[in-house]
Amino acid sequence: MSALEFDAVSVRYGRLTAVDGVSLTVPPGQVVGLVGESGSGKSTLARAAAGLAPVSAGRVLLDGVDVRRLPRRRPLQMVFQDPYSSLDPRMAVGESIAEAMPPGTSRTARRAEVARLLELVNLDPDRATALPGRLSGGQRQRVALARALAGQPKVLIADEITSALDVSVQGAVLNLVREVQRRLSLSMLFISHNLAVVRYVSDVVAVMYLGRIVEAGPAAQVLTDPKHPYTRDLLAAAPSARRNLLDSTGDDALADTEPADPHHPPSGCRYHPRCPIGPLVHPDRTVCVTADPAGDAADRSHSAACHFAAAHPTRRSA
Amino acid sequence: MARRGSVWTAAVRTPVGACSAVLLALVVVLSVLAPLLWGDGAAAIDTDAIGQGPSEAHPFGTDSLGRDLLLRTLVATRLSVGLAVLATVIGAGTGVVLGTLPSVLPRRVSRLLTAVVDIAVAFPGLLLALFLAVIFGVGTHGAVLAIGFAMAPAFARLVQTLSASVSGRDFVAAARIAGVGRARLLARHVLPNIGEPLVVNATISAGSALLAFAGLSFLGIGVQAPDYDWGRLLREGLDGIYVNPAAALGPAAAVVLAGLAFNLVGETVAAVVGVRTRVTRRGAPPLPAARPALGEQPADAVLVVDNLRVAFPGPDGWTVPVRGVSFSVRAGEAIGVVGESGSGKSLTALAVSRLVEAPGVVTADRLEFAGKPLAAASDRELGTALAMVFQDPMTSFNPARRVGGQLAEVSEQHHGLSRRQAFARAVDRLAAVRVPAAERRARQYPHEFSGGMRQRAMIGMGLMGRPKLIVADEPTTALDVTVQRQVLRLLARTREAEGAAILLISHDIAVVAQTCERMLVMYAGRIVEDLPTGSPAQHPYTRALLATTVDLDTDRDQPLEVIPGRPPEPDQVPGGCAFAARCPLASERCRAEDPVLEPAADGHRVACWHPQLTVLSGQSHEEGAA
């Protein structure tokens, strides 16, 4: 069991700061769910942990060791969003899986391990010789999971692993990931834009907005008693058969606010141009425009990055 | 790999494939055999037949030493083709090295290398070849090197572009995380995936090298006497063109044929490796099976669809992704169509909007919009009364025109407004769909809008007229949840304000349940269930879909429901019920007989031999809500 820790990590691409000083811990054997909109930086954070994105400030620690000091083969593996692009179309799936195994494994041991892993992800071991083109999206995603497990990871990162799949397939993949995580006691960072999926899988939920984490805490608490207005907004927006679309939540003037531009993050609290409890609704709350609530977030409940985290009556948003 | 073989056989059967195979065989055979068979004859000097025109003995005539030009042309095949292939090998080899080095070398060196290639690639090959010919010297060796190296930058660029696109894909990232080193990454993952386009390009380049070589020899810079290739024969022929045009035309034809051979082979290879696919059409689309007529429809129906089928010609006959869909939409009603990808829901939306283009074929027993056959509706009527919203708001606007203009042209076209009046209306409509600062926004280009705002502008475009029906095909799939809610609300408000009916296509059953009164559930090109949202589902597929949907109330302690198997491909729909293979309730009858969508209780229609009338335990909350 192993902990993954982000310590004030920033990722910059030119002038764009995709991830801005994020601190987050994935405790050993637990699942941390990371939600946010497109452009919030959640996938970039994952790629930084995997060494696929440049960490321009801060550190990513694996069991207290900076990942940059680890050997090339890290005990950290990743499953990607698009199963059509994450498997080499010219490599038999068994070979793709074997490639991720630690070096020095004998040929027969590799073959046996491939068969074992394929069975673990509920695929016929005979599929090892098949090219990805002959598999369905759900089957490919299982192969991708098997490949990740072949690297004998202690930490698994799942980046939007079901968003390219149909609902009927999504369930099977989620069940599998959950089962594997529990059986192998993996620490997992589970990234999704879908709050319902994150809720189902995660022990801890972190909400990301414009490169920052605005709220994080135990899943049940964050989702039933959200402290940050953005989390409340996400919960209210999740499509649900039980909620009338036109039930107005929040002020009408805010209903059609635009997502902010990550190239030009707003001053102060980054959420203030869209915030239903911010200066748009309460003109006296100028602190939102001038002061960054991230500084003393750790002192608030759920580390909420909001000056008025407690100012809103908490309620179940259903 | 048997399939691959049959693809090649099929490729050779196409006109282009056959031509290329024959030409290539001819070129290869000639370059091997001609010097052996006719080498001496081509070199034989005949002082009695100097500079003759075509005759029976010398079909192309003779040269200034009386040598037979037909034989010389044939014998020259080996040198001409051989040198071209050699130059291509040099060029492609150098290019692959130059193109792959940047991914292995330190960043600074590779940047310099890329910059050099970038500059060199801007210059046409012939200029580079002339430049290099000066350095390498006039003659065969110099020309081979010059042409080879002149080809290298283009190859290097191709390799760079291709490998950059492959390296950006997730399987390379996955291999990196797995600890695969750079060299192995290049050898096992990148190169195999760019091999095919490279081979295609090399083949076509061999054709160009052949022509370039002929050009250099023609200019006197390439092959020197006493050797001869087609280029030199051509030069000599041109000098005597008034006496004997055939002396020039013979080698010219040879160059062209050989060049074409390489080109066509490249095209054929490209077609086989799937750069392009051919469509073949076989007869008329299959006739729909007889189905009971839809019956009387409500008088206020905006859209009546009876036995709608959409068919596309495929390589093995017709595929029918929409196989007999019947429903109607009443004025002001919101109907959702749900289904997995490949269920035919989007094609149904296009078909009822009269937007399926050839080679697709749409047939229906009845297809009526606003009381008239859709086929007979005028463009003005459809342009003003039928609004469309598409999935991807980025690509659905013309990137080169301002948003306001794109809205305005509806009114210019259908309401006869002047450009200024139409623009004013466009601004008004943008404001109506809550685009802030509509006047300024109307003058912007689509890429200056955010995704949600583009989708609102798209709805605004539909409001340029007075829509009776808004067909929205996955309008929120590309959007974030908070923006999705905005767009769905806008659709709902628009429906209220305009009295427009909505046909909402979505893969997300919760979105449909939230927005519509009725939902049509599609599976494998059919409607399997038509139910009012809120009443319990009867079809096992609908129930399974509802059960698999994860929402904020899903029990975290239970595994999620799953549907085993996957939907059939549109060209492999089995007989009987298409869902039978995945259905826990399937019986012999289901596998043999295709159930028809039949009316059940209170506005419910279901196509199932075993409809579930009871509420299953554990699914109660879903059913109650849907």
Place this chain on the structure above:
Amino acid sequence: MTTAAAPARLRGGPWPAFAARRLTRFAVSLWALVTAAFLMIHLVPGDPVRAALGMTAPADLVRAKRLALGLDDPLWVQYGHYLRGLVTGDLGTSMASSQPVTQVIGDRLPATLQLAVLAFAVVVAVAIPVGVTFAVLTRGGRRRGSELAFTSVSVFFAAVPEFLVAVALVALLAVGLGWFPVAGGDDASAYVLPVAALATGPSAVLARIVRVELLSVLGADFVRTARAKRLPARLVYVRHALPNALTATLTLGGLMLTGMVAGTVLVENVFAWPGLGSTIVQSILQKDYPLVQGIVLVYGVGVLLVNLLVDVVLGLLDPRSAIREA
């Protein structure tokens, strides 16, 4: 990130940066070109002067010539001289004719330019209408016969290099039918064959590109939107499809245009056209290196200018292109 709006600041913002980037690229390429042309003479194996004058030339003559060309100075001194000469318009002296290189180029350049510009005009006038017509006729897999005919004819002409077309034209129209002069001549008829020879291949290539690009644009989502607006077919093509197809065409067409610059070399040699193309070949054969250097430079600058022009036109036509790289 892609969906985020970037309002206001786009106005006028990216253009200066765009222009600066393009001009920088032009300057760097120009420098590379000049340096390559300078180095060419030094890359020739052996003594270029000896090579040019022949083995029989007396040693003093060779020495004098080397001195005159400054070949005995250190390389960087020669480079300095060369650059200074370029700035003052001095490209050296032809070893064969002893005329200043600039004068030779000045005499020959207009003939080449005439040929290239006329041929380019013909290519545009022929290829775009033909490509558009066949795209419209064969869209969505319609009229397979026309498609096959168009593809075969255009593949054929695209594959035949300009000097072969030239030879064929000479054989048929000049020798066979006697309609046009084989070479020389001052009247308009002297232009017909060279221009036709130069324009045929590029026309076929461009027509194919136009057709393919237009077909791909016709499959784009925004064309479906235009059809959903029930605009007349004419407007769908002219207003929505064509402008977008042309921007893509221009990118590829730029390459073809520079290819035509090179094509003049061969065509001029067939028709004994008194341009730069026939001169450069003669000077290569005579090893008249200063003249080769000069002409290579002129062709190179021509190519760079064409590329710059294409970039600027693209920036004007496509509102995204300037921003895309910003």
